[in-house]
Amino acid sequence: MNQHPDTAGASRPVPASDAPxxxxxxxxxxxxxQGSPYLEGLNDEQRRAVEATDGPVLVLAGAGTGxxxxxxxxxxxxxxxAKARPFDILSVTFTNKAAREMKHRIGALIGPAGExxxxxxxxxxxxxxxxxxxxxxxxxxxxxxxxGMDDQLRLMKQVIVDQNIDEKRWPARxxxxxxxxxxxxxxxxxxxxxxxAGAFAFGKGGALYTAYQARxxxxxxxxxxxxxxxxxxxxxxxxDVLENxxxxxxxxxxxxxxxxxxxxxxxLRLLAQGHRNVACVGDDDQSIYGWRGAEVDNILRFxxxxxxxxxxxxERNYRSTGHILAAAxxxxxxxxxxxxxxxxxEDVPGEKVTVAGAWDSEEEARQLSEAIESLQAxxxxxxxxxxxxxxxxxxxxxxxxxVQLGLPYRVVGGPRFYExxxxxxxxxxxxxxxxxxxxxxxxxxxxxxxxxxxxxxxxILHGYSRSQGVPLLQAARLLTETDELKxxxxxxxxxxxxxxSRWARMVxxxxxxxxxxxxxxxxxxxxMWQKDKSAxxxxxxxxxxxxxxxxxxxxxxxxxxxxxSLVMEASEQEGADRVSLMTLHAAKGLEFDTVFLxxxxxxxxxxxxxxxxxxxxxxEEERRLAHVGLTRARKRAKLSFAxxxxxxxxxxxxxxxxxxxxxxxxxxxxxxxxxxxxxxxSRFDRNPTPxxxxxxxxxxxxxxxxxxxxxxFGSTPARNPANRGSGPRQIEGELIAKSTGAPSAFSVGMxxxxxxFGPGDVAAVDGNKLTVDFDKAGQKMxxxxxxxxx
DNA sequence: TATACTTCTATTTTT
DNA sequence: TAGAAGTATA
Numbered sequence: 001m002n003q004h005p006d007t008a009g010a011s012r013p014v015p016a017s018d019a020p021x022x023x024x025x026x027x028x029x030x031x032x033x034q035g036s037p038y039l040e041g042l043n044d045e046q047r048r049a050v051e052a053t054d055g056p057v058l059v060l061a062g063a064g065t066g067x068x069x070x071x072x073x074x075x076x077x078x079x080x081x082a083k084a085r086p087f088d089i090l091s092v093t094f095t096n097k098a099a100r101e102m103k104h105r106i107g108a109l110i111g112p113a114g115e116x117x118x119x120x121x122x123x124x125x126x127x128x129x130x131x132x133x134x135x136x137x138x139x140x141x142x143x144x145x146x147x148g149m150d151d152q153l154r155l156m157k158q159v160i161v162d163q164n165i166d167e168k169r170w171p172a173r174x175x176x177x178x179x180x181x182x183x184x185x186x187x188x189x190x191x192x193x194x195x196x197a198g199a200f201a202f203g204k205g206g207a208l209y210t211a212y213q214a215r216x217x218x219x220x221x222x223x224x225x226x227x228x229x230x231x232x233x234x235x236x237x238x239x240d241v242l243e244n245x246x247x248x249x250x251x252x253x254x255x256x257x258x259x260x261x262x263x264x265x266x267x268l269r270l271l272a273q274g275h276r277n278v279a280c281v282g283d284d285d286q287s288i289y290g291w292r293g294a295e296v297d298n299i300l301r302f303x304x305x306x307x308x309x310x311x312x313x314x315e316r317n318y319r320s321t322g323h324i325l326a327a328a329x330x331x332x333x334x335x336x337x338x339x340x341x342x343x344x345x346e347d348v349p350g351e352k353v354t355v356a357g358a359w360d361s362e363e364e365a366r367q368l369s370e371a372i373e374s375l376q377a378x379x380x381x382x383x384x385x386x387x388x389x390x391x392x393x394x395x396x397x398x399x400x401x402x403v404q405l406g407l408p409y410r411v412v413g414g415p416r417f418y419e420x421x422x423x424x425x426x427x428x429x430x431x432x433x434x435x436x437x438x439x440x441x442x443x444x445x446x447x448x449x450x451x452x453x454x455x456x457x458x459x460i461l462h463g464y465s466r467s468q469g470v471p472l473l474q475a476a477r478l479l480t481e482t483d484e485l486k487x488x489x490x491x492x493x494x495x496x497x498x499x500x501s502r503w504a505r506m507v508x509x510x511x512x513x514x515x516x517x518x519x520x521x522x523x524x525x526x527x528m529w530q531k532d533k534s535a536x537x538x539x540x541x542x543x544x545x546x547x548x549x550x551x552x553x554x555x556x557x558x559x560x561x562x563x564x565s566l567v568m569e570a571s572e573q574e575g576a577d578r579v580s581l582m583t584l585h586a587a588k589g590l591e592f593d594t595v596f597l598x599x600x601x602x603x604x605x606x607x608x609x610x611x612x613x614x615x616x617x618x619x620e621e622e623r624r625l626a627h628v629g630l631t632r633a634r635k636r637a638k639l640s641f642a643x644x645x646x647x648x649x650x651x652x653x654x655x656x657x658x659x660x661x662x663x664x665x666x667x668x669x670x671x672x673x674x675x676x677x678x679x680x681x682s683r684f685d686r687n688p689t690p691x692x693x694x695x696x697x698x699x700x701x702x703x704x705x706x707x708x709x710x711x712x713f714g715s716t717p718a719r720n721p722a723n724r725g726s727g728p729r730q731i732e733g734e735l736i737a738k739s740t741g742a743p744s745a746f747s748v749g750m751x752x753x754x755x756x757f758g759p760g761d762v763a764a765v766d767g768n769k770l771t772v773d774f775d776k777a778g779q780k781m782x783x784x785x786x787x788x789x790x
Numbered sequence: 791t792a793t794a795c796t797t798c799t800a801t802t803t804t805t
Numbered sequence: 806t807a808g809a810a811g812t813a814t815a
Contacts, residue, residue, distance in 0.1 A: 095804065124805045146805090224805050259804095292803065391801050413803085450791075566805070585802050607801060625802080648800055649806030 038076045038109050042069075049281075049312040050074045053083055053251070056272075056306030057279040058299070062343045063286060063328070063631035064319030064591070071255055071281055072102055075117070076109040078251055090249040090271065091120040094256050096567045098589070099125070102255070119249065123264050125566055127227035130234075130245070137238055138230045143558075145221045145431065146565035150424060151440045152176060152223050159211045163204060175200060179209050183225030184293030186232055186263035189213055219439060228263045235270050246274025257282030257302075261293035269305070278306065284339050285332050288585060288625050290617065291610075300339060317343045317631075319591055321350025323667040324637050328630040330664035335620045343631075353630070353637045355660055356671040360644040361394070361599075365401040368596050371638065372407060372579060375594060382408060384593035386580040388629050390605040394598065395581055402579070409579040413586035418564055422529065422540040423547055427564060429519050433503045434557055437471035446472075449528035451492040460484060461493075473500060499523060512560065513551040520544060584629045595633035600626075600641045600657035626659045752789055 039047060049059045049070045061067035075091060078084040093099045099121050106117065119126060128146065135142040147155070156172040156179075178200050182192050189210040197206025216222060222230060235242035252272055254260070257280035260268070272278040280302060287296040303309050317325055325345050332338070358364035372385055387409075389395055395411065402409045417423060425448055431441035447453045464484075465475035479485055480494040499522060506515050520526045526544065529537050554560040580592070599605055606622035614621070630637050641656045746752060750762045752772060764771040 122805065127805095148805095227805080288802080289804085291801080393800080416804095452791095583802065604801095609801060621802095646806075 036077070036080060038073050038080070042066075042073065043316055045312055045314050045316070046070050046073075049279075049314065050077050052279075052310045052312065053078060053081075054277055056276060056302075056309040058257075058302045058306075058309055058311045059279065059281040059314065060311065060339055060341055061281055061283055061314040062317060062341050063283065063628070064317045065314035065343070066318060067281055067283075067314065068098075068101065068105065068255075070314065071253060072105040072109060074253065074279065075106055079110060084250050086117045087119065088248070088250040089117060089119060089253065090126070090251070091117065091253040092123050092126060092255065092268075093120075094122060094259055096122055096125075098122075098255055122566075123267070124224060124227045127231050127267070128562075128566060130231055131222070131227060134234055134238070134241055137241070138234050139217045140222065140230075141220050143220070143435070145219070145435065145438060146227070146562075147216075147221050147223045147440070148419070148424070148565065149176075150419075151221075151444075154440055154443065155215055155219075156208075156212060159208055159215060163208060163211065165204060165208075170200060175205075175208055175212075178205060179212060180225055181293065182209065183223075183229050184261040184263055186229060186266045188229065188233060220437065221440070225263070228267050232263065232266055232270070242270060243274075245271055248274075250275050250277060252278040254278070254280040255282075258284050258287035258296060258299045259289050259294045260298050262295055262298075263293075265295065265298045272306075276306075283341075284337075285335070285341065285624055286588065286628050288588065288621060288628060290614070290621050296337065300337065313341055315341050315344055317345045319634055320345065320631060321347045321635055323349050323352045324630060324633050324635075326667040327353045327637065327663050328627050330667070331623060331630065331659060331662050332627040334662050335623055337617075337620060351636050352667050352669040353639060353663065354669045354671050355600075355663075356638070356640040357656065358640060358642045361397050361642045361646065362401075364598050364640050364642040365397045368398065368598055368638075368640065369401045369405055369407060371596070373405065376407075380594065382577045382579045385596070386582065386587065386590070386592040386594070386632065387596045387598065388582060388584045388587045388632065390584060390599050390607060390625070392583055394604075398581060398598070402581075407579060408576060409581050410576075412580050412582035417543070417546075420540070420543060422543055425525065426516070426520060426544060426547055427561070429503075429523060429525065430516060430557060431561060432473060432500060433507060433515075433519060434561060436473045436500065436504070439465070439472045442472045445523075445525075446496075449524045451496065453489055453492045453496075457485065457489045457493065473497065507557060511552075512554075512557040513548050515557070516548050516551055520548070584625050587632050588628055591632050591634055593634045594636040595629065595638070597626075597629050597637065597639045598641075599645075600639050600660055601645065601654040602657050603647075603652075603654060604645065605657055606659065623659065623662075626657075746789070750789065 039050065042050065043066075046066055046069065049057070050073045053074075059067070059070060061070065071091075075089060078089060079086060091102065093102060103117065103120060106120075121129075131138070131140070132142045132144075135144060153172045153176055156175050157167060160167050160170060160172060160175060182189075182196075189206060192206050192209065194206070197203070197209070199205055200208065216226065235245075249271055252268065252275075254268060259282070268278065280299070282299050284296055284299050287294060287299070290296065303311065320328070322345055325343050329343050356364075356367060358367055368387065372382070375385065376382060387398060389398070399409070399411070401407075418427070425445055428438075428441035428444040431438045432445070435441075443458070446458060461472055461475050461479065464479055465472050468475060468478065470478070476493050477497045480490055480497060483490075485493060503515065503519050503522075506518065510518075526541070529541050529544070532540075551557075551560050554563060580590075602608075605626070606619055610618035610622050612618075639660065641660070642654065644651055644653050646652070746762050746765055748762050748765060752760060752762055760772040762771070763773050
């Protein structure tokens with residue numbers, strides 16, 4: 001497996017003279033990559049990053065510089081040069097999506113030899129794999145369950161109540177985030193600094209953490225944090241086990257290193273101490289998950305942690321045109337804590353980044369949609385357009401507008417399939433069937449659908465379960481033999497217990513998806529939703545069907561449950577030409593021809609809360625987020641801000657984001673204002689245009705000054721509603737005209753014409769919003785400004 | 791058990 | 806403001 005003729009992938013004819021070559025040997029050869037064609041097309045830095053195989057390597061890969069390509073090529077290279085076999089390489093990512101993508105690309109690179117790299121996966125999936133092998137060393141059984149967020153919260157609630165703490169004052173959520181934080185930092189209960197452990201519930205934080213961990217062990221369960229934390233514990237307490245893994249992983253590769261938290265860092269460092277061949281790829285300028293424990297420091301400190309490390313910078317960007325890159329680079333240069341990279345492109349300068357102001361968020365949404373429609377008219381595919389917002393609350397107005405216009409869109413990263421209530425319920429039934437001691441799952445569906453079993457019954461079960469030291473289901477079974485339960489409750493409990501016994505017997509005798517189907521029917525769960533007449537019941541039934549269907553892809557129920565607990569993903573159907581709408585966080589790793597970035601206002605972006613909670617570091621992370629947003633765009637980036645926005649139901653006047661002024665003026669075009677400020681429903685068309693042709697000019701300054709002294713509606717003046725209308729300012733007039741729904745020029749029954757939907761009849765009037773029955777397009781809500789009397 | 795009313799809260803979110 | 810979650814009431 002050592003020598004590879006450097007024939008650069010040319011197909012080798014079978015040499016007729018080479019008689020001894022056995023068929024098997026030829027078949028083996030076909031598995032081997034031929035030459036190193038995979039290195040072709042890499043630029044110098046990329047090639048260096050691939051070929052620096054030994055010792056610690058840090059690859060600083062800016063946005064769009066071919067990071068994944070380097071990572072996958074590096075693996076291919078290791079295998080092709082026989083430095084490592086697929087199972088010698090540990091390769092970690094953060095998301096399942098990234099892991100999948102990488103597997104796929106390696107397969108394409110080196111063919112079947114690369115398939116089934118057993119140690120390519122997320123931190124959590126690999127942690128799970130290791131933990132299952134040595135579970136008993138950390139007090140678990142190898143079939144431990146992995147808890148989702150909701151199970152975690154339910155468990156913490158119990159722990160809090162057990163310790164006689166007022167669950168109202170000290171909500172489970174707060175405890176969860178404290179414990180999560182500790183776990184992210186690799187701290188076991190006894191390692192939490194005393195000062196911090198005392199922070200929760202009058203000094204009980206540490207005790208609660210201890211109690212929570214103990215409960216997890218008795219339930220034979222682990223939460224997400226444990227999947228890494230318990231590996232650390234395992235290795236610290238069992239050096240022989242650690243050494244085994246250190247030897248096993250000859251090469252370690254880490255994707256998105258800037259997102260690692262302390263626990264992950266420690267995890268990697270322990271493993272890397274074997275061969276010291278650790279390559280981390282990341283971009284400090286794209287670290288946007290500090291709030292959930294990621295430590296930019298990990299990447300900033302790499303050279304210190306791994307002395308003699310090779311550092312390779314990938315700065316040649318293959319994604320964006322010149323002005324976009326210049327804008328992104330200029331902005332991120334304002335950050336102080338960074339390793340420093342300068343992105344270059346050989347692409348054309350292209351279009352400048354545009355900045356547009358709007359009167360309020362509604363108008364901003366309108367402008368944005370119009371811009372999308374005009375791109376659409378020029379044959380720009382909608383699937384190449386994205387709208388990236390800072391907070392999900394911004395999505396509503398934009399969606400409303402899209403719906404009004406009939407513009408197809410999809411929200412990326414919404415509620416996840418496996419987190420929906422009906423799916424979790426179904427899952428709970430399966431979990432109890434599979435594992436009768438899964439108390440959390442049992443509790444979840446104990447009275448769902450309603451079987452007349454309430455809190456009182458549950459308390460009795462709990463008490464009995466505890467005193468007898470048996471799981472809830474077992475306790476329930478035993479209790480039906482006694483007369484501790486009232487007759488009605490007893491029959492309910494008995495029916496449930498018997499059902500579970502019956503279902504458990506079915507497992508293995510029938511295909512598991514069929515078992516699931518039966519369980520959902522016999523338990524009355526499906527029926528519950530069929531009877532439900534609320535609007536989303538049909539969707540939920542549909543989800544349940546999809547759920548059962550998706551089980552068929554797995555060999556057995558256990559495999560399915562493992563998949564689900566680790567891979568919380570919605571099955572997404574692709575294909576349709578739609579605009580993508582998502583948060584900036586969700587956009588990391590994606591790219592689009594045209595990107596809209598609304599809501600660039602101080603307070604929203606940079607977000608006030610980030611500023612308050614993390615100060616300078618918070619501001620820098622927000623700036624990185626802005627940088628991520630801009631670098632998603634290949635050809636067009638369109639920023640906008642609104643001068644008025646409703647925050648928590650109150651109108652506030654806002655100031656353009658400080659980030660706008662940090663952009664290099666030469667790469668930015670300010671969109672002239674008149675179009676925006678007079679467009680649509682404004683009744684104040686006479687307003688002087690507050691924005692000049694170029695920001696930084698007096699006109700721009702004036703605009704900022706004007707918005708600044710408008711006063712803040714959200715604070716003092718607005719607190720008293722009576723004051724609201726008394727101000728002399730036009731902004732208030734405008735706002736009130738909108739918020740109170742001033743009389744429209746249209747009335748019900750009127751015949752009207754819409755530029756897009758054609759003729760129709762007004763069905764309802766609500767301020768400037770009309771519901772119109774269009775002759776062709778059906779009933780739609782539209783703004784009166786798009787309507788003429790016909 | 792269903793419904794109406796009150797209270798609370800309000801970034802970003804993967805595994 | 807608006808949605809969820811919890812509480813009161815019939």
